Amino acid sequence: MATEATREEAVKNHLLAAVSDDELSRLLPNLQPISLPLGQVLYESGETMDYVYFPTTAIISLLYIMENGSTAEIGVVGNDGMVGIAIFMGGNTTPNRAVVQSAGKTFKMRSEMMKDEFTRGGRFHNICLRYTQALITQISQTAVCNRLHSVDQQLCRWLLLSHDRLPSNRLIMTQDLIANMLGVRREGITHAARRLQKAGYISYVRGDMTILDRVGLESGVCECYQVVRTEYDRLLG
Amino acid sequence: MATEATREEAVKNHLLAAVSDDELSRLLPNLQPISLPLGQVLYESGETMDYVYFPTTAIISLLYIMENGSTAEIGVVGNDGMVGIAIFMGGNTTPNRAVVQSAGKTFKMRSEMMKDEFTRGGRFHNICLRYTQALITQISQTAVCNRLHSVDQQLCRWLLLSHDRLPSNRLIMTQDLIANMLGVRREGITHAARRLQKAGYISYVRGDMTILDRVGLESGVCECYQVVRTEYDRLLG
DNA sequence: GCCTGTCTGTGTGTTGACGCACATACAGGG
């Protein structure tokens, strides 16, 4: 098993693909490739982060956990970003949990290395900041969508956001887990998913969901999805 | 009328109060004090920002405007922060509007100056980033609160967030405007506000609201308020 | 004092999501 990152693998993460050759050369020996299983927690709310993560095929969900145990997703990170921005933003911790939503591969790098490279102030520095701004847009749009849109629309948004970060059309995820992500009831997801299946946009059996018709999903989504998508392209495209 | 900032006035903004003496000396000649009337728009969604703002007594609301015209607040900025983080984050614009929620004073500074000082990489650089992380927490918590909590709880949260940034106990704001901020109906605010008035926590007449009992409001708020408050203190206290 | 515009209060009916209960269906191990 390889314990060192190849340039070829690393650039599957969009942020690593955008840094300069010099920077990537410095980063590569410190990027450790690992596989993340569904449900693994990368860090807990308020917990110091030892590593930052650059996913390639894995998807990580940023979840807030209420005192009464209910949860709500505030953002999602795939090969378009990184997990652990609090390291270079200066806070070191955040009041939310990072959990693997879809199993896959990622690179991890020690926090100290992250800070060192960030403070060099090169292109890497700027890319991290622009990514952070894109993430802010995603979180903002989540707030707006939670306030103003139906569960149906939000499920479409969530599926599209996931699909964008997925290497295939298959999503291994029970309706119960999706409900936790969106902060709604499981039955609400059952209803919405059935409608989408009847429309022929998706199919699923027991936690194995396939996206059949992306265009169909896009017809059912609210404007929130496109706003986030456009902003990511503008900032990092 | 003074057109140059005094050190004494500037440090009423918490971020300016936290920078080094050297940095503040460089910033002061570029900080222009102005008064902002209720409702003034500092920048529109997608519009290039010419200035950044450091409020002292004014409060600015960050609003998202839907295609159908409905609105929702994603964050609020007072003397604890600044408006225009997209300038140093690298995006230059954001997909939301900044509008004066409570009339008052602020300093404005040209974007170029902001970028210059930020790229020097001193304490100012770090403070801006830590503030950005605090703002992310506020936006995240807004998302969670929108999903899981009642209008009553959210009104309490909103009043407390405003009160924290206000030099007095009076808030000039109609129920209609508050409804737009929270992204709910005006009647919903009427109901919630009446309950708070009956409990003796607030009093109001035609757009003039007074906070009578802060502790009372805190008893009706959800955990979201304290999470944000604690995180601001941790990052910037 | 009157008029007008704005702000707040209230009623009625509707709806989307919730909580709870339980039925059905499928998968994998023994």
Next chain:
DNA sequence: CCCTGTATGTGCGTCAACACACAGACAGGC
């Protein structure tokens, strides 16, 4: 093949927030 655990489907009553309609109530200008 049966058993068990997990995943999904469905019904029912409840409730918070919605849309719409309109009634006071107050402020400021004429």
